[in-house]
Amino acid sequence: MQASSSTISSEKEALSFEALKEQEEKGRGNRKNRLSAAACIAVSAALILGVLALLQALLMPKYMGKIVEGAMVAEYYGEVKDHDMVFVGDCELYENFDPVYLWKQYGINSYIRGSAQQLIWQSYYLMEETLQYEHPKVMVFNVLSLQYNEPQKESYNRMTLDGMRWSKTKIDDINASMTKGEQFLDYVFPILRFHSRWKELEQDDFTYLFHKRQVTFNGYYMRTDVKPAENVPEGKPLGNYNFGDNAWDYMDRIVKLCRDNDVQLLLVKAPSLYPFWYPQWEEQVEEYAAANHLEYINFLELTEETGLDFQTDTYDAGLHLNLSGADKISDYFGGLLAKGNPEYGREAMPDRRGEPELSSRWEEKIKAYEAEIRRQKENPPGIDP
Amino acid sequence: MLFTSYEFLGFLFLALTAYYIVPKKAQSAVLLGFSYLFYFLSDGRALVFLLVTTATVFFAAKKLGELHASQEACLKEHKAEFSREEKKAVKEEFLKKRRKWLLFGLLLNLGILAVCKYTNFAIANVNGLLHFFGRTEEFSPISLLLPMGISFYTFQSLSYLIDVYRGKYPPQRSLSRYALFVSFFPQMIQGPISRYDELSATLYGPHSFDPAQLSSGLQRVLWGYFKKLVIADRLLPAVNLIIRTPEEYHGAYAFAGMLFYALELYADFTGGIDITIGIAEAMGIRVRENFIRPYFSKSVKEYWNRWHITMGQWFTDYIFYPVSVSGPMLKLSKWGRAHLGNVIGKRLTVWVSCLIVWFATGIWHGASWNFIVWGLGNCIILLVSQELEPFYRWFHSRVNLEDRFGWKLFRILRTILLMSSLRMFDCYRDVPLTFRMFFSMFTAGNWKVLVDGSLLNLGLDPKDFLVLLGGLFLLITVSLLQRKRSVREQIRTLAYPARFALWFGLFLVVLVFGAYGVGFDASQFIYNQF
Known part of the structure; x- marks a missing residue:
């Protein structure tokens, strides 16, 4: 009886051991299944993200060919950010002022945060962003963009906004800039905007898939070719010469931003012959500058002082200056900056050519700059359409 | 809201998430909420037309169901007493009453559809006839709202009403469930024109989250x-x-x-x-x-x-x-x-x-x-x-x-x-x-x-x-x-x-x-x- 009961109990033990073993194996199997499912999901997710990122990088415009303006905003992030002066504005800044010249002649360490048809609110947000990175003594703003009171063209928006790093400033900038029909999501996932570029892919899209070449020299877009200004068109009469409320609102915000950050704001009107700068616009800017005690320089009225010659100093018949013109303007402007202006409390800009580290950085840039001059002389870039 | 808009994709994500995270009992209510939200976001002003169709067809069908039930109860109660002719007379009487409710539902909703969709067509034809007979006066077209999906949801509602009238199935007792049948958002834009007995079999759940599905x-x-x-x-x-x-x-x-x-x-x-x-x-x-x-x-x-x-x-x-x-x-x-x-x-x-x-x-x-x-x-x-x-x-x-x-x-x-x-x-x-x-x-x-x-x-x-x-x-x-x-x-x-x-x-x-x-x-x- 005892023997049989012990047999039964040992059988039971054996059974329960078997069951336990089976359960354990099942558990191991389940864990294995779960692990392989998790691995599968992880690999799939990585693959999806990787392919989408690659595809997006491929389909986004590179702005490395004839149109380079879309690559300018992003170049700033690669800079060592200790500039004494930052220009913020449209093509009238990045084609008419030459930071390399300002450094070479006056030791002024400056940068241009420019982009094509940069609207005034975009300039405001670029200034706001710049002040998150550095604290320049002077910020220069070109007043031409006061003419735009509303968002203009989607393609120009993209050239300014796609290059910006993600931040609240960029989000505000996008919201302020979107034209009708644009979607915020297209900025978050640019592939949604540029998906149809598969039709236009060219060699540059592959060459610059992972890295881009420098298209400016501290924001300056250099052109050495010449196209004299002839038959400059007169401005067409406008129905209303008053700048819009939205534009003025952003002008006020720019002034406040600079004051709050203890940055000297300098308004300029670059010496481009067109778009036409109307006397009525000039009046409004002068009044505003006087009312807000701001320094304002209209280079259109200083052609004699700067020595600008529109027969030799422009590459597109008066719209933008070439290197020769930009250097003349920069020479005059550098002279003003080096002196300071007590009337507006602007101190003289320091000559930093004695700083070894900064000088060596500039040396590198100057080498590239001079190489580009030689390259353009050998292969004139021609005239932009 | 376009199916091809980012907004719709966001909406769909939220709807699916909400559908599966709420208790199963609440799934129908969530779906109804999202369906009305979809309609409101797509064609907010026309929501009232959808509500009118839903309410009138629901109540007409309810009445039809009650009449069916009353007829059956009456015949059952007097099964032994009624002669064949009397039974026929009772059925006729109830049929007349049911017909009235059916006509009410049909005429009202087809009337809404006709007014919204065909008024200007009728005016154009009347003007054509007037010109044909040499008259110079003409009626101006009227600016009317054409509610999104009106042809689809009206036909879907009427099929339900007619089926209830024919005694194919009893009416839905819950207004919210019926409203979901009419307004189920994926089919509001272009159908298909679902039948109540088919769609309701799965529409009200409960549905457990199934990744494969x-x-x-x-x-x-x-x-x-x-x-x-x-x-x-x-x-x-x-x-x-x-x-x-x-x-x-x-x-x-x-x-x-x-x-x-x-x-x-x-x-x-x-x-x-x-x-x-x-x-x-x-x-x-x-x-x-x-x-x-x-x-x-x-x-x-x-x-x-x-x-x-x-x-x-x-x-x-x-x-x-x-x-x-x-x-x-x-x-x-x-x-x-x-x-x-x-x-x-x-x-x-x-x-x-x-x-x-x-x-x-x-x-x-x-x-x-x-x-x-x-x-x-x-x-x-x-x-x-x-x-x-x-x-x-x-x-x-x-x-x-x-x-x-x-x-x-x-x-x-x-x-x-x-x-x-x-x-x-x-x-x-x-x-x-x-x-x-x-x-x-x-x-x-x-x-x-x-x-x-x-x-x-x-x-x-x-x-x-x-x-x-x-x-x-x-x-x-x-x-x-x-x-x-x-x-x-x-x-x-x-x-x-x-x-x-x-x-x-x-x-x-x-x-x-x-x-x-x-x-x-x-x-x-x-x-x-x-």
């Missing part, structure tokens, strides 16, 4: 987006250009436009239905199929059994059959047999019923003569082929062609051409112009434009045509594979890497080759306007 539903949604964005919307510029400038694009261009439109409409409508059925499937809800590869039909009759199935069956069940057996039709049949002989007399009611159904089908599609002519054109083709049936049988008994591939292909191509040419009424929206464009195909003599590169000036470049050809190839391949069983099921049997590559590949195709975003006009689904 969710992924299967989303796969179908993706396929729908492929059809809509890669094919239909890419063709849109060419179709629009041809239709809008008929004086320039006629003859062979009209032929190309006819085929482009046939493809665009197919990809657009079936794509939209795929999205609808896919979303429902992702929620565990079964929505009736609306298409079974219609362009593989060998006859027009077969085509109409495979194209917009739910609409065709609606007209058959609720117009064709009732009209065929109605008093006036029986009288007509009697008259026909007496005066025109047995053969024609027997067919007469079928012909007249068919004409009525196709007139209704035409006008359901749109308030204009082109749709009516389109409907009647379909009717004539169907009747002629029906009457020629004995000849076909005789022909095939002599010539053994039926099983030959070439003959089948010929019949398929003939059906496609017939249906596509009738669709020209839908394209041009003008009856004389449609006839002119149709005949220009035979008279213009400009067939060389189909091969000399002129088609590349229609807003589509060679790369667009390449995408369209690729899309068409995929469409045909999938249709051929579908003949055995669902393509998704076939893909499910493949190893994971292959499945992943196929679905992710399709996603990338839609993402890159889809016609959406800046530079493309966001287009509503074509059937949305019906």
Whole structure:
């Protein structure tokens, strides 16, 4: 009886051991299944993200060919950010002022945060962003963009906004800039905007898939070719010469931003012959500058002082200056900056050519700059359409 | 809200998430909330029309149900006392009362549909008649709101009302559940026209979260987006250009436009239905199929059994059959047999019923003569082929062609051409112009434009045509594979890497080759306007 009961109990033990073993194996199997499912999901997710990122990088415009303006905003992030002066504005800044010249002649360490048809609110947000990175003594703003009171063209928006790093400033900038029909999501996932570029892919899209070449020299877009200004068109009469409320609102915000950050704001009107700068616009800017005690320089009225010659100093018949013109303007402007202006409390800009580290950085840039001059002389870039 | 908008994708994500995270009891309420939100965001001002239809049909059906129940109770209570005649009298009495409620529901809702959709059509016709009789005065058109999906939700509601009236099923007791049947958001834009007994079987859940079901539903949604964005919307510029400038694009261009439109409409409508059925499937809800590869039909009759199935069956069940057996039709049949002989007399009611159904089908599609002519054109083709049936049988008994591939292909191509040419009424929206464009195909003599590169000036470049050809190839391949069983099921049997590559590949195709975003006009689904 005892023997049989012990047999039964040992059988039971054996059974329960078997069951336990089976359960354990099942558990191991389940864990294995779960692990392989998790691995599968992880690999799939990585693959999806990787392919989408690659595809997006491929389909986004590179702005490395004839149109380079879309690559300018992003170049700033690669800079060592200790500039004494930052220009913020449209093509009238990045084609008419030459930071390399300002450094070479006056030791002024400056940068241009420019982009094509940069609207005034975009300039405001670029200034706001710049002040998150550095604290320049002077910020220069070109007043031409006061003419735009509303968002203009989607393609120009993209050239300014796609290059910006993600931040609240960029989000505000996008919201302020979107034209009708644009979607915020297209900025978050640019592939949604540029998906149809598969039709236009060219060699540059592959060459610059992972890295881009420098298209400016501290924001300056250099052109050495010449196209004299002839038959400059007169401005067409406008129905209303008053700048819009939205534009003025952003002008006020720019002034406040600079004051709050203890940055000297300098308004300029670059010496481009067109778009036409109307006397009525000039009046409004002068009044505003006087009312807000701001320094304002209209280079259109200083052609004699700067020595600008529109027969030799422009590459597109008066719209933008070439290197020769930009250097003349920069020479005059550098002279003003080096002196300071007590009337507006602007101190003289320091000559930093004695700083070894900064000088060596500039040396590198100057080498590239001079190489580009030689390259353009050998292969004139021609005239932009 | 466009199915192809980012907003809709966000909305769908939220709806699916909310649907599965709330307790199962609340799923219906969540779905109803999202359905009304969808309608409000799409056509906020018209929400009141949806509410009126929902409320009136619900209460009319409820009343019908009560009358049914009262009739049964009365007959049961007096089963022993009532004679056969008395029972009949009771039934008659209740039938009269039910008929009143049915008429109330039908007239009110068809009245709303008629006023919203057909008032200006009626005014235009009255003005036409006035001009015809030499009168100079005319009525001005009225600016009226045409609620989104009104034809679809009205027909769906009326099918429920008629079915309850016929005693096919008892009425839904919960107003919110009934409201969900009418407003279920995936089918608000372009149907299908669901039947209550079919949709309600799965509409109210409860549905547990099932990743396989969710992924299967989303796969179908993706396929729908492929059809809509890669094919239909890419063709849109060419179709629009041809239709809008008929004086320039006629003859062979009209032929190309006819085929482009046939493809665009197919990809657009079936794509939209795929999205609808896919979303429902992702929620565990079964929505009736609306298409079974219609362009593989060998006859027009077969085509109409495979194209917009739910609409065709609606007209058959609720117009064709009732009209065929109605008093006036029986009288007509009697008259026909007496005066025109047995053969024609027997067919007469079928012909007249068919004409009525196709007139209704035409006008359901749109308030204009082109749709009516389109409907009647379909009717004539169907009747002629029906009457020629004995000849076909005789022909095939002599010539053994039926099983030959070439003959089948010929019949398929003939059906496609017939249906596509009738669709020209839908394209041009003008009856004389449609006839002119149709005949220009035979008279213009400009067939060389189909091969000399002129088609590349229609807003589509060679790369667009390449995408369209690729899309068409995929469409045909999938249709051929579908003949055995669902393509998704076939893909499910493949190893994971292959499945992943196929679905992710399709996603990338839609993402890159889809016609959406800046530079493309966001287009509503074509059937949305019906």
